[in-house]
Amino acid sequence: MTGERNEPTTDGSAGTVPSMLEVSDLGHTYTGQQEHTAIGGVTFDVDAGQLTCIVGPSGCGKSTLLRCIASLIRPSSGEVRMHGQPVRGVPEDLAVVFQxxxxxxxxxxxxxxxVEFPLRSENVPKEQRRERVRQTLEWVGLSGSERKYPWQxxxxxxxxxxxxxxxxxxPxxxxxxxxxxxVDAQTRxxxxxxxxxxxxxxxxxxxxxTHDIDESVYLGDRVLVxxxxxxxxVADLPVDLGDERDQIGTRESETFVHLRGEVARxxxxxGGTERLGGTTAGNSGAGSGPAPEDGAAPEEELGSDGSSTADGSSTADEESAPDGERAADATAGPVPLESGSGAREHLE
Ligand SMILES: Nc1ncnc2c1ncn2[C@@H]1O[C@H](COP(=O)(O)OP(=O)(O)OP(=O)(O)O)[C@@H](O)[C@H]1O
Structure with a gap:
């Protein structure tokens, strides 16, 4: 993989545009008392606007891979590039959402x-911040909940x-x-x-x-296994389900059923036995790692039914708590990692 693709330039001539994200031979070994190699040389590119799902057996190194890409962990080997430039710290235009x-x-x-917190860190003017928050909460269906607190x-x-x-x-x-x-299945x-x-x-x-095979196919333009x-x-499977997807029709479609079987296989x-218009073991260092044990049902390994523990939090009380933040004690709570700036202290 070159990490580049040919695209016409504004003057009509052929030009070379780097991929949005290039991960090249990325490896990571945790050192210390419990030395462990979590990633063994992973290479892939992601085009702008693509939704790529990553699935793998429990404990295989998925989170480590994401953290290396986000620069929350410094990889032991290899390189990550965004917009063609090597990533040397948490990029400003990158955000992370954890489980x-x-x-x-x-x-x-x-x-x-x-929601406003990372915008404050970026010194976005107040009016613009408020508008951004309003619009973003509208996207996620939380208009009207601005003044509530997470515990509500x-x-x-x-x-x-x-x-x-x-x-x-x-981002x-x-x-x-x-x-x-x-979250519970319906919320999911x-x-x-x-x-x-x-x-x-x-x-x-x-x-x-994701641990959920069905979710990876439902959401992805592509699934990396x-x-x-x-x-x-071990496999890089394109998902040919089109842009319009719905939870019932898409999941019942022949293509969906075939793809989920392919990911499970x-x-x-x-990998390495079948292709599905994508690439399988052999490229990009793929397939060089140990294969899962024979006979282990992938659903068992991955919890592919997507079953989740229903969250026990109480639903929001209509009565909102007063707005305004408590004095932020940076040591008292978790550090949100959504924006580049707040995440640097997590570098190993
Ligand atoms: N700080 C650490 N030190 C040593 N080993 C670690 C550390 N963090 C993770 N590991 C090991 O690295 C491997 C990959 O961990 P990682 O959390 O990336 O896997 P995962 O695929 O995301 O796991 P899961 O499916 O359970 O979410 C595991 O074997 C884990 O025990």
């Missing part, structure tokens, strides 16, 4: 305060706030690490559709890690 919304939101800030919201609503906070910065690249794993469907809507409106490039740890790419076999 654990409960820990990523500031409980002492209202919904508005949480259901799990699904809290995750919407986390997504809104990431989107408020209008060029959005990294999502199992973002819907902690709603959030998946929300993501597809926002992507269509914003043309955001998204890299999403990883091997067991140390992770390598790649997970079980480690």
């Amino acid at each position: 654990d919304y409960g820990r990523s939101l500031f409980p002492w800030m209202s919904v508005r305060g949480n 919201l259901s799990g699904g609503m809290q995750q919407r706030v986390a997504i809104a906070r990431a989107l408020a910065c209008r 060029a690249l959005l990294l999502m690490d199992e973002p819907f794993a902690s 469907f709603d959030l998946e559709d929300l993501l597809l809507r926002v992507r269509a409106e914003q043309d955001t490039t998204i890299l999403l890690v 990883l091997s067991r740890t140390p992770a390598s790419i 790649m997970l079980r076999g480690g």
Whole structure:
């Protein structure tokens, strides 16, 4: 993979445009008492506006891969480029959403305060901030909840706030690490559709890690299947389901059923046996890692039914808490990682 593609330039001649994201031979070994190689040389490119899903066996290195791409961990080897430039720190136009919304939101800030937070760090003028927050909350279906606090919201609503906070910065690249794993099945469907809507409106490039095979096919323009740890790419499958997807019709379609079977087969076999118009083991260092154990059902490994623990948080009380943030004690709570600036201290 070259990381470049030919596109016509404004003067009509053929030009070379770098991919939005280029991951080249990326490897990471955790050092210390428990040395462990989590990623074993991963190479892939992502075009602007593409939604790429990453699936792999539990503990294979998916989160490590995302964190290396976000520069939250310094990779042991290889390189990450965005817009053709090497990434040397957390990029300003990158945002991350994690599974654990409960820990990523500031409980002492209202919904508005949480969503506004990264914009304040970027010194966006107040009027513009307020408008950005209003518009972003509208996208995620939370208009009217600006003055509530995270603890007054259901799990699904809290995750919407986390997504809104990431989107408020209008990131060029959005990294999502199992973002819907902690919500109930219906909320999960709603959030998946929300993501597809926002992507269509914003043309955001998204890299999403999931344990759920069905979710990877439903959301993705493409599914990258990883091997067991140390992770390598065993398959890179294009998802030919078109832009219009719906939770019932799409999931019943022949293409969907075929693709989910293909992803499961790649997970079980480690790839290399069949192709589906995409690439399988052999490219990009793919297939160099150990294959999953034979006979292990991929659904068992991945929890592909998408079952999630229903969030026990109480739903929002109509009576809003007073607006205005408590004095922010930076040591007292979690650090949100949605914007580049707040995330640097997580570098290893
Ligand atoms: N700080 C660390 N030090 C040592 N080993 C680590 C560290 N963090 C993760 N690992 C190991 O690296 C491997 C990959 O971990 P990672 O969290 O990236 O996997 P994952 O695919 O995201 O896992 P899961 O499917 O459970 O979310 C695992 O074997 C894990 O135990």
